[in-house]
Amino acid sequence: MERSKLLSLSGLILGIWYVSTTYETSATFEYPLHSFGVILLFCGLAILLTDKLIPVAKSELSRESYLSITQEDLDGSVDRAHLPTDGIQGNTGASEQQLPLRRLRGRMILVLLAVLLAVLGIRLELLRRIIENVQCSDFSPEPFLPLYVAVHNYWRIQKYASNDAGNKEDSSKATHDGVYTPLHHRRFSSVLITFLLGCSCVVSSAHASAPTSTYICAHSLPYSHMIPLFQLLGFLFDCVMLSILIRFLEHTSETGSRGFEKFFTLIGWFLLLASLIHIIIGVTVSMLASVDHMWISTFPTPYLFHLIKISLGISVTVVCALRSLQHVSLMTTSVIIIFVVAYCRDVVIAWRNSLPYPPAPDTAALLAILFMVLIFGMYFLADTVADPRHYPFSRPTFRAIPRWFILSLILLCLSRAGLWLLRHDEVRSHPIDILIHEGLEQHQTWSKQATASQSLGEAVMAYEKRYGRSPPPNFDHWYDFAKARSSIVIDDFDNIENDLLPFWALTPAVVRQRTWNVIANPAHFVGGILIRDGKAQISTNVVPTHRWMLEGVIRMIDQFSTWLPDMDLGFNLNDECRVAVPFEVIEPLKAEAQRQKTAIRDIKAKTFSPNRADVWSTLPTQAPHEKFFEDASGRKSFASWGSIGCAPKSRARTESWWNKKHICTECTKPHSLGQFVSNWTLAADICHQPDIADLHGFYISPASFKTTRHLLPVFSQSRVSTYNDIRYPSAWNYMDKVAYAPSDEYPDVPYENKTNTLFWRGVTSEGVSSGRGAWRGMARQRFVHEATNLTSPRTMLFSYTTSINRTFIYRQVEPSDVGNILSTDVRLTEIARCGQQDCFDQKREFGLGNKTDFQEHWNYRYLYDGDGAGFSGRFLPFLQSGSLPFKTALFREWYEGRLTAWVHFVPLDLRLHGLWSTLAYFSGVGDRLGNSQVSTEGKEKEGQLIANAGREWAAKVLRKEDMEIYFFRLLLEWGRLTDDRRDEIGYKL
Numbered sequence: 001m002e003r004s005k006l007l008s009l010s011g012l013i014l015g016i017w018y019v020s021t022t023y024e025t026s027a028t029f030e031y032p033l034h035s036f037g038v039i040l041l042f043c044g045l046a047i048l049l050t051d052k053l054i055p056v057a058k059s060e061l062s063r064e065s066y067l068s069i070t071q072e073d074l075d076g077s078v079d080r081a082h083l084p085t086d087g088i089q090g091n092t093g094a095s096e097q098q099l100p101l102r103r104l105r106g107r108m109i110l111v112l113l114a115v116l117l118a119v120l121g122i123r124l125e126l127l128r129r130i131i132e133n134v135q136c137s138d139f140s141p142e143p144f145l146p147l148y149v150a151v152h153n154y155w156r157i158q159k160y161a162s163n164d165a166g167n168k169e170d171s172s173k174a175t176h177d178g179v180y181t182p183l184h185h186r187r188f189s190s191v192l193i194t195f196l197l198g199c200s201c202v203v204s205s206a207h208a209s210a211p212t213s214t215y216i217c218a219h220s221l222p223y224s225h226m227i228p229l230f231q232l233l234g235f236l237f238d239c240v241m242l243s244i245l246i247r248f249l250e251h252t253s254e255t256g257s258r259g260f261e262k263f264f265t266l267i268g269w270f271l272l273l274a275s276l277i278h279i280i281i282g283v284t285v286s287m288l289a290s291v292d293h294m295w296i297s298t299f300p301t302p303y304l305f306h307l308i309k310i311s312l313g314i315s316v317t318v319v320c321a322l323r324s325l326q327h328v329s330l331m332t333t334s335v336i337i338i339f340v341v342a343y344c345r346d347v348v349i350a351w352r353n354s355l356p357y358p359p360a361p362d363t364a365a366l367l368a369i370l371f372m373v374l375i376f377g378m379y380f381l382a383d384t385v386a387d388p389r390h391y392p393f394s395r396p397t398f399r400a401i402p403r404w405f406i407l408s409l410i411l412l413c414l415s416r417a418g419l420w421l422l423r424h425d426e427v428r429s430h431p432i433d434i435l436i437h438e439g440l441e442q443h444q445t446w447s448k449q450a451t452a453s454q455s456l457g458e459a460v461m462a463y464e465k466r467y468g469r470s471p472p473p474n475f476d477h478w479y480d481f482a483k484a485r486s487s488i489v490i491d492d493f494d495n496i497e498n499d500l501l502p503f504w505a506l507t508p509a510v511v512r513q514r515t516w517n518v519i520a521n522p523a524h525f526v527g528g529i530l531i532r533d534g535k536a537q538i539s540t541n542v543v544p545t546h547r548w549m550l551e552g553v554i555r556m557i558d559q560f561s562t563w564l565p566d567m568d569l570g571f572n573l574n575d576e577c578r579v580a581v582p583f584e585v586i587e588p589l590k591a592e593a594q595r596q597k598t599a600i601r602d603i604k605a606k607t608f609s610p611n612r613a614d615v616w617s618t619l620p621t622q623a624p625h626e627k628f629f630e631d632a633s634g635r636k637s638f639a640s641w642g643s644i645g646c647a648p649k650s651r652a653r654t655e656s657w658w659n660k661k662h663i664c665t666e667c668t669k670p671h672s673l674g675q676f677v678s679n680w681t682l683a684a685d686i687c688h689q690p691d692i693a694d695l696h697g698f699y700i701s702p703a704s705f706k707t708t709r710h711l712l713p714v715f716s717q718s719r720v721s722t723y724n725d726i727r728y729p730s731a732w733n734y735m736d737k738v739a740y741a742p743s744d745e746y747p748d749v750p751y752e753n754k755t756n757t758l759f760w761r762g763v764t765s766e767g768v769s770s771g772r773g774a775w776r777g778m779a780r781q782r783f784v785h786e787a788t789n790l791t792s793p794r795t796m797l798f799s800y801t802t803s804i805n806r807t808f809i810y811r812q813v814e815p816s817d818v819g820n821i822l823s824t825d826v827r828l829t830e831i832a833r834c835g836q837q838d839c840f841d842q843k844r845e846f847g848l849g850n851k852t853d854f855q856e857h858w859n860y861r862y863l864y865d866g867d868g869a870g871f872s873g874r875f876l877p878f879l880q881s882g883s884l885p886f887k888t889a890l891f892r893e894w895y896e897g898r899l900t901a902w903v904h905f906v907p908l909d910l911r912l913h914g915l916w917s918t919l920a921y922f923s924g925v926g927d928r929l930g931n932s933q934v935s936t937e938g939k940e941k942e943g944q945l946i947a948n949a950g951r952e953w954a955a956k957v958l959r960k961e962d963m964e965i966y967f968f969r970l971l972l973e974w975g976r977l978t979d980d981r982r983d984e985i986g987y988k989l
């Protein structure tokens, strides 16, 4: 094979491999309109550049390859332009026959280019819409593009044949038969082959896909039907563009290598023009759309980085594809592209799916791929024997199929079959059984280390050992306080330690100054509480609507305020957490803090410094102008705030997940066992979960989000993993805003008498959806949609009984069956925090359920619990009840660690993909599926055990007394941290 041919073909294959394995996690498609402009620009520049740097290979019909072609053929190929109407002249023998090709006139070229430009524009707009609503997309018809080329060729040859027959009558009929009949057959066989190729690609891609996500494709809205239509239209437009390309190619092939040079230049400039138009439209749209008012400079860096990478990948692919048109036919090029894309996709998925979950119909996928490889080989066989002179309809890739080609096909089959062998489908024991068992051990370990100390002396020693320094002043009073309230947790306050750690890197004066900064301005929505002479009071500048919260906080502080030093505190009045310090800043701070706080020093005093009241600046009567928080409400917050606390190499910072139709199984793997959450702590760590960006209201469109990248001291009720808010026990629970209070009217019946149903009522308060469809990703809405509007099949784990043994197996269940075998009572009672179209859309999709009394919950066995705008205030009452809480949450509260998942409550992944299997485990499906082999008995006993364990443990470590104890210790630590002599004061026996 020629060098340039080899180069362009291998470049093509590598380019496709790169693009098709990275596009799924590329942030490029988050701003498709802008990305398309840049990609077109890169492609155009790359074509023009390579045109200048690497000259077009001179002989597109290589002499040594096609010995059957005479010198005359080659020389004459330029002159002998056969317009269709000319018929075939001057060709006497079949061996010299050339197919008549069409030359284009200048004006015609312009017209075609204009059409191409318009079609490309519409095509990209369709693609943009498909990407935006990818959760509604269906199978893609693109694998049939080679078929279109084949049909197109077939039709053209047919037409010429009949034209010629008409012109030349029967005198040269023998000649036509001589040329066209074999060609005819081959064209027919290539139609058949490309058809089969398309089919096998579609079948394989249907099997090679991750499980469907719960991102909402609302069937009451038009786009759910429009997207598949757009896909079809997109395919048709692709066909139109291909037809135009074929016209250009025919023209080009007439004029030899110089023609190709011109062709490339033309395409290059064309793409630059298209890019320019796109960028102009992009800028205009960003200017007009108020929310999307941003341009390249304001884009997150990962986006730009991804965009450049994928643009380079795509432009290499496009250049190589164009270059290979010089050596092989358009059909061959398209066959290669489609084949490589389908194969890469399949192998990547098969490589990831070696575990039983996600389930894959792997045998079917394997057969489809083997068949596809076979068809691919057959294509080249047919291509090889095709007559080389019938360009551009055919141009053989090989003169004879080389051995290495066959070997590589066999290798492709073998490696795929190897992956098939590695996969196993059956699960020996139910993951939840394993997780409950592990959870019990974990809980025992935790409570042992948390409750070890039995005396003040032991507590001090345990403190010193654990945290590497002396306890704060008044630790003895704290100890007495905790003992008087019969707290069993004495030693483990790691949450306080972790939350406060970075502040040790700041001097006490700086911490005090920053506290003043956040509470001096009421517009920050941080309420001040001042502690003076053992009394706590609310600062005068707090907005009245939020006073109740601070009053609750004061009530808690009043229990122990006599022991606190004078200080000011800033409490977050919003639900969302506030302080997102970038990884690059917070890590050095933490390292410095670690040195600061553990440097062993002599304790010189057992009390806080005197005159502490003087070191806190008084609050101004007029709010200062300076703003320390940025208002980022109603905007996507993951890339600009959520993930900045993650390590630069983490998945959250380097990848993105735009394909909302599918679950990112790589993102769930670290914290999952099959479909179930195996590590609740790790599940809250968003650094390996870039897909969360589109799955929670806090990241999609937070309702009131005033945030900062500086380490400011803000006390919040809960926070997400990468945030640096200081957690304190929420007044919401302390003040019993919602409480577990069964009555005669609403009794808490014994577990076995509760309705075997998953129950939830709530409001769409997770984030604000102001007209751009943000609600479709929010966890609350997704949950309601999953329970009430399910439209696609779901994967569930069943026990599977054969004559030999009993195992477990993941099976697809039709949406109607899910509702039949499992019982839920889930409704939204109000559509809140919405604007414009989104209010109507949600109402139409979900409908509204009746409000119920909170105490009605105890009738149901399974209570779903999810985040609102912040943490869920209902969880503690749920835990205190005799029902079994199913909890999904991004936020973590002060008691993180005290509860163990699968021991005290049932954890659910935010993606909700394990919801049905989890419910089936506890409630059972019996043989309601009509298949006795896959029946599953409900584990009533396990459910009851978890419900009881949660209730009992909550009565020990999550009482109001425990909130006071935690808060007391937190404020003692904070008191020391803000003390100028913090290295010298402490508690010593």
Ligand SMILES: *[C@@H]1O[C@H](CO)[C@@H](O)[C@H](O)[C@H]1NC(C)=O
Binding pocket: 442, 679, 680, 681, 682
């Ligand atoms: C859960 O993940 C955390 C964080 O990576 C780790 O420290 C902990 O050991 C894990 N727990 C279990 C039970 O594997």
Ligand SMILES: *[C@@H]1O[C@H](CO)[C@@H](O)[C@H](O)[C@H]1NC(C)=O
Binding pocket: 749, 750, 752, 753
């Ligand atoms: C629970 O159900 C059992 C059997 O149906 C019944 O005998 C018992 O009275 C019920 N208990 C309550 C508290 O409703």
